[in-house]
Structure formats: C-alpha cells, structure tokens
Amino acid sequence: MEPSSTVGVAVARSIGKIGSAALSRYKPVGVARVGSPEDRAQAYKRLLDALVHHQMAGQYANITAPRGVTDPLFVDAVNHLMTAGSELLAALAGVQLCAPGYVINTAQKAVDAAQSKEGDEGIKRYRMAQVAFLEAARYDLEYNAKRWQLWKKRKARKFAETTSSRP
Template sequence: MDPTIGSAGIKAAGNISSTLLNRYRPVGVVRTGSTEDRAQAYRRFLDAATHGTLPSHWIRRLNNTSGTEGLTNHLLATQTEATTELICALDGIRLCAPDYVIAKAEDLMRVWAPNTEATQEEFPQILQATTNARMAFLDVARHDLNYEPKKWHLLARWKESRYLKKAKGASTQSVLGQ
C-alpha cells in the first residue's frame, strides 16, 4: 500500500468524523454564549445599571431648585435612555447567560425598578439595595466567567496577598507621612 494513499485515507476519515461531531447537537442541552459574548453582555448590563441610577439622584436634588428645569429635562432624557439601555442589556444577558446569572440580573432589575418613583427620603435605601444587587450580580458574573482565583492557584493567591500587604503598608505610610 502506498503511504500517500494511507495518509489521504486517514485525513479523509478525520474530516468526516470531525464534520459529524460538529453537527452533533443534543436536544434539551442548554447552550450559553461564548465567554467573550457573556463578558460583553455583563459589562453592558453593569454600565447601564450604574448610568441609570445617577440621573435619578440628581433629578430629586434639583427638583425643588428653581431655574433648573432645563437640566432636569436633560436628566430625565438621560434616565429614559439609561432605562432603555438597561432593558436591552438584560435581553442580551437572557440571550447568552446561564440561568443563575439571568436570575441575579432580574433581581437587580426588580430592585432598580422603584428607582424612578422613589421619594427623596426613600432613595438612599433603594440606592443601597441597588448597589448590593449590582455587587451580587458582579459576583455571579465573575464566577460564571471563571475570574476568581482557584484554590489550587497557589502562586496567584500568594502574589495577591503579597500585593495587599504591600498596598496596606503604603497606605499606612502615606497616612503617617501627612
């Protein structure tokens, strides 16, 4: 048997088997987007959640001040844009994220929703709850993207603890130097 014929046969068999494996799509298996797609969707959602909260705060502060109608109208338009962006970002997360990340994103939306109707007195509690929900979403997103260090990454954990000790020492030294 000629070696070129044998290698061509193996190559053809490899191409056929890889084609069959690539077509294999089991029914009922939940698919998520790629890591890059999910990271981009998570960033977009976190940005929209942050940008949607800030105009609400300033609208409440400027509402009782005379002569700020133009700025208030601009902030209302900004808040409307941010709300739209937040809803679109949530849809992006629903498209590519696993269920537990979607649940935390929807929790953040539930906490964020009363933001627009809150009074000046209620707003700090809603802002704190929104921040807590945003941090919970960030933790779940970091877990989904495998951004947290693993237990067996001893070198990374050692470098992190060394950096934190060094940073703490530098901040203590700067305070004492003042």
C-alpha cells in the same frame, strides 16, 4: 484505464473532502458566539455600564426636580433617565440571553434595586446588588483563583494586604 490516473482522482477527491471539512469549521476571529465567555463578558460589562448610567441619571433627575417640570434642565434629566432605563432593560435582556441562571437572578436583583426609589437605603441595596452581580459574573467567567492555583491565590492575598495597609 490506467491505475495511476485512478489513484490520482481518488487522492484529489480526498483532498477536496478534507479541505471542505476544514473550511466548514471556519470560525472568524473576533466574532463572539452566543453563550461564549467573550459574549457573556460583553453582556456583563454592558449591564454594569447601564446600571451606573441609570443610577447617575436618576440622581441628576432628583437634583433638578425642585426646579419644576417645565424647566429645561429637568426635562433633559427625565429624557436621560428614560434613555438609561431602556438601555438598562436592553442590557438585562442581553444577560438573560447568554448567562447561566444564577447570574440572571443576581442581574435581575441589581436592576430591581437600581429602579427602586428608597433614598439612602435604596442606594445601599443597589450597591450590594451590584457587588453581588459582579461576584456572580466573575465566578461565571472563572476569574477567581481555583483551589490548585496556589501562586495566584498568594498574589491576590499579598495585593489585598498591601492595599489595606495604605492610608
């Protein structure tokens, strides 16, 4: 056997191993992994959308309730409320799948507040829980400025000052 052919076979095998290793680490673009920041952001957005949808459907059902349970508008409102409730619970399950514990706790509190029927006090509690969830999600996704990001903090402070000074 010639030494050059043995070296050629060894080179071909090593290139094949390198190529297969590179292909085995292939991750398609645009596919979110469970627990990745993109996946968590999608789950948080879905929960926020579901919270708003559920709240609006509940208000619509309350508005149409005096018409009677046989009224088609009330039946439609209850149907929307049931759909929004199932969408809300599915979105909560999505957050529970990929979020850390502190975000799951605030999400659960927001869902509990959205499903409570306490009038004006319940709406205030819902809004506070929704803001708490949004802050926890922003903290988890690291949207807030870090200590060393002085320029980003300055920009945020200037923006807050200009928007608060508007009439």
